[in-house]
Amino acid sequence: MAYSDKVLDHYNNPRNVGSLDKGAANVGTGIVGAPECGDVMKLQVRVNDATGIIEEAKFKTFGCGSAIASSSLATEWLKGKTVDEALAIKNTDIVNELSLPPVKIHCSVLAEDAIKAAITDYKTKQGAAQPAAEALKA
Amino acid sequence: MNRDYFSFFGIEPQLALDPISLQQRFYELSRQWHPDRFARRPASEQMEALDNTALLNDAFRTLKDPVERAEYVLSRYGRGLEDGAGKQVPPDLLEEVFEMNMALDELKEGDASARPQLESARANFTALLSEIDADLERQFLRWDSVKNAETLSAVRTLLNKRKYIVNLVNTATLALGN
Numbered sequence: 001m002a003y004s005d006k007v008l009d010h011y012n013n014p015r016n017v018g019s020l021d022k023g024a025a026n027v028g029t030g031i032v033g034a035p036e037c038g039d040v041m042k043l044q045v046r047v048n049d050a051t052g053i054i055e056e057a058k059f060k061t062f063g064c065g066s067a068i069a070s071s072s073l074a075t076e077w078l079k080g081k082t083v084d085e086a087l088a089i090k091n092t093d094i095v096n097e098l099s100l101p102p103v104k105i106h107c108s109v110l111a112e113d114a115i116k117a118a119i120t121d122y123k124t125k126q127g128a129a130q131p132a133a134e135a136l137k138a
Numbered sequence: 139m140n141r142d143y144f145s146f147f148g149i150e151p152q153l154a155l156d157p158i159s160l161q162q163r164f165y166e167l168s169r170q171w172h173p174d175r176f177a178r179r180p181a182s183e184q185m186e187a188l189d190n191t192a193l194l195n196d197a198f199r200t201l202k203d204p205v206e207r208a209e210y211v212l213s214r215y216g217r218g219l220e221d222g223a224g225k226q227v228p229p230d231l232l233e234e235v236f237e238m239n240m241a242l243d244e245l246k247e248g249d250a251s252a253r254p255q256l257e258s259a260r261a262n263f264t265a266l267l268s269e270i271d272a273d274l275e276r277q278f279l280r281w282d283s284v285k286n287a288e289t290l291s292a293v294r295t296l297l298n299k300r301k302y303i304v305n306l307v308n309t310a311t312l313a314l315g316n
């Protein structure tokens with residue numbers, strides 16, 4: 001099966017590979033696995049607490065070319081978006097952008113799941129941090 | 139021929155089998171169907187003896203191994219329960235699996251400092267395997283007494299997880315070279 005040029009580009013020069021400090025309160029981490037193939041993906045975002053805008057996004061994917069391209073593209077899209085805008089990214093957007101064939105759709109689903117997991121983790125941390133900060137002030 | 143292995147052994151379908159009595163039963167049946175005893179019998183009986191010997195060996199090989207036995211029971215009584223083929227990452231292990239993949243990658247790139255990490259990952263997963271086996275044992279006993287679908291599905295989940303972890307441990311061993 002032939003990969004599209006865009007997939008090859010992301011695959012050969014993946015953007016934003018790496019990791020962020022998982023322990024930081026303004027970093028959300030999502031690790032997800034695809035049941036179809038066993039591939040795993042980690043995606044992280046660092047959010048500016050004041051503006052709610054994603055300033056940094058990193059990923060590392062152990063998986064096929066489409067999964068790497070999907071997560072690479074996702075990190076590009078995430079930067080500059082608000083947390084809620086990030087949640088609006090759909091796997092179909094990724095499929096369209098990368099012209100993924102039907103058998104590779106689950107790879108884009110993995111990327112969408114990773115975004116959701118990372119944002120959820122960020123929100124959970126924020127939710128947990130707030131009362132603690134209040135408690136410190138009191 | 140699709141005779142049920144359990145009924146061939148003359149026992150109830152069960153997951154927690156006593157290996158000793160299974161083996162005894164195996165010896166009895168081996169004697170009973172031994173082709174030598176049919177040497178002077180009509181050809182049709184000789185064929186039957188041969189068929190039964192083959193069936194007996196398959197059945198014994200399957201039933202004596204707890205995992206094979208459970209897969210067999212699931213294939214007959216657990217319709218619709220999906221065999222994960224060892225691919226699905228157990229959700230509670232995602233992070234550890236990811237970390238192990240990182241270590242594997244680093245080792246492949248010649249970073250020897252990843253070795254201890256990989257070794258400890260392998261040790262953790264190996265320990266987890268014994269936990270799973272203990273869980274399986276409990277579910278086996280439960281199924282034998284209640285024979286419900288819920289227990290079978292718990293067995294399916296544990297077996298999938300087990301298969302996945304066995305693969306991980308093998309991958310780690312291969313990469314570590316010992």
Ligand code: FES
Nearest residue numbers: 037039064067107
């Ligand atoms: S083949 Fe599974 S993520 Fe691409």
